[in-house]
Amino acid sequence: MSKPTGMDPFSDARAFYGSELRRLREEAGLTQERLGERVFCSGSYIGQFESAIRRPQLELSKLLDEVLGSGEHLQRLCRLARRTKVADYFADAAELEQQATTISEYAPMVVPGWLQTEAYARAVIRAAQRFAPKQVVDDYVRNRMERVQLLDSPSTPVLWIIVHEAALRLPVGNPATMSAQLTHLAEATADRPNIVVQVMPFTAGPHPFLGTSLALMGFRDAPAVVYTETAYTGQLIDEPALVAQFHSAYDLARAAAMSPEASLALVESAAKDWALYEHHT
Template sequence: MVVLGLLQTPSYARALTRAAHPFADAEVIEGHVRTRMERASLLDSPTAPVLWVVIHEAALFLPVGGPAVMAEQLDHLAEQIASRPRVVAQVLPFSAGAHPFLHSSMTLMRFTDAPAVVYTESAYSGQLIEEPLLVEQYRSAYDLARAAALSPEASLDRIASAAKEFAADEHHA
């Protein structure tokens, strides 16, 4: 339902953090944002991992922070996908209906020298899953989500189109 943290802009991350922690001081909010932006530098590493993201179409239209923040976020997302060969994104369209990740988000991590693990998270907590049978169940569900999603090319077009819609809304506000 939201853009993955590694691909967020500071404004989008700030709006999400404020929504999750409405009574937090500005300093706490900015600390969360700084941490998220520092993690995103992982994508700048010469040994950056392949990042394959399936993002629900709802994330493209949920007005986090308002039209200007969303236009900036979606433009940034499209630029990251277009300019980074190790970043692949697919949009899971509304027409796909119910899917295994309707109730949660997860990150499947595969390594060359260790078993795969899954990290699930919500606004207030996360959990690392190492149990091989459960990791395999998540992997299979992820494969089904990728199969139901738009192609990477069609996904990039959809993201760019949504960005234009928010930019138009911003100018009409």
């Protein structure tokens, strides 16, 4: 992979990491493919780091330092390049979202971050960060709202979401928050042709992703990946056989869920239920 035209190695920490990796590799007389073989990845993967397309990985940087004899140089640069506004465990997935052409999510208990209102997001984040200062919560909310803006970008991905009915019934914030959130979800589904939402009803019973929050991301020129998340941690999975298994399971979940049309009707009905509950309390 060639160096992008005009890329300034001093523009940010990631670009500098890439330029240093390229310099060390060339001084060692190794091609991207040969270096990739030495650190158990593809040459194109090395090229993505050199071109500042992908955020560097600490474990891989350690292997690169060992192979290239660079001490801890790349590891130190990696730590600088990995500074991010989102939780570190989510940072790689957040970056890949910007490059994905398709994203298929399953949300077991809450409306996915893509389609959250600010009030709903604040209630979810405050519940997870119960003892955090207000400024920390405000920062998380602002970052989540910035993430939502990807849906309005020219390169917005096709977003397919399966949300469990539990997310429509679980009270997050007050009834007004829930009514506004579900109304927003219904409107986003109806107004955006690139968003498909299905509801997994209680009547569907057990299914492949009980208790699992995940996103499958597809790309134009790279293999698919899966991101799974639980409280305070997440995992990015790129092993092809395991990714294929997740895809197969997602197809089963999609088949068990309600149709998009029936799902939209249920979301709209749940929004009205919360509005009525608000007026009766």
